[in-house]
Amino acid sequence: MSDAIVILSGASRGLGAALALAACRPGTLLVTLSRGAHPLLAQQARRSGCQHRHYAVDLSDPAQTETVARGLFADLPAGAARYRLINNAGTVEPIAQAATLDAASVAHALHVNVAAAMLLTAAFLAAAPAQADRRVLNISSGAGQRPMPGWSVYCATKTALDMYTRTVKLEQRGSGLRIAALAPGVIDTPMQARIRATLPDAFPAVEDFKELHRGGRLAAPADVATRILDYLERDDFGHADIDDIRHY
Template structure:
């Protein structure tokens, strides 16, 4: 049985942890990130899995569509997959400041990577796999900030809120199809990643909630990337995955 997982933002943090944990015998993981990680190639060989690493900047997600659709169709023609899963994990935080102070290019990049790319990649994935008999899943990694506004985080909050709502709409689309994909936008909890470091390092005058994020670190309230990845993968395997299109891993 061959299982396929597509994962964006797999080169560091929780994404890298997910990639490692998804690589097991009989599994193929296609990682889409700005950079490749040699460690994943070595790990895949060790466990008897297959990893493919595509270096692509998701700020230009539209140019990826044709390549992704073609690869999916060709791979299915060679030998049908037992399952196919897309995990949209990539995201960026622009300059931590009020919206009026963020450079236009920085703002555009945050929205392209955080919202446009998940929609573009999901559309390409669903188009290419529409006729597959194998079960298909789409997991969008969201955030509590998509459900609770925060000062100096307008772009990130907007991208994650948009991700939640496009997932709700997508779930309605797929429910009308005979073999529609199961979809969910999942908040993974607070995780000790580079994004947390960015928030803790922001100037206090630009980020009113800085002290809260420093407190999460000093109080030991952050989940490790490995533990967070394990909880997400376990959630993905739940028999009721997709029953609630917007969820929290802590539910």
């Protein structure tokens, strides 16, 4: 019997991969959702005494996401003491000025950054035992609080995720559920490499991100992942509904 069950979306690379590797702990059942599995995760799980299940899913497809979520939660053990959902999946695309946006790229971002978190949380709320310690962590961004030209879609989706978090907290008041949205800071991931490759016409702040990289001011994914998992287990988790890991 697992003491803790951790469900993590977007676990194949970047911060998500670092979170998955860091969450491989004895007594934990780690459930990951992404299109592909991280190549080192199964080995890390065996070495650490962690159970691991992976569900291959395209989180930009709401129907597929909902189907997988229902199946995932129907198969979860009911007797764990702690249940954790980390909605980490996200995309910075499209990086473009508002006048050039198209329907497909906007819909893709909305589904990955917002709808997937909503659908996974809905399944989690329905399935995780009310008597257990239940916590939901939505990985947000400072972009949800600060508008940036070229990131109209990204900023809007992160703002939506923040407001969704606040609303769920109000709905679940008195239920024992704890929920928060957390900005992870600027991390050395493939997403940052994609940002630095953007043309200034599409994203005028690109030089600022290049300077962060040149100055060695990007946080290491493994370090941030460890701090996020520690944050998730804090006694005061959920007191702040919108938070930033750089405060800790």
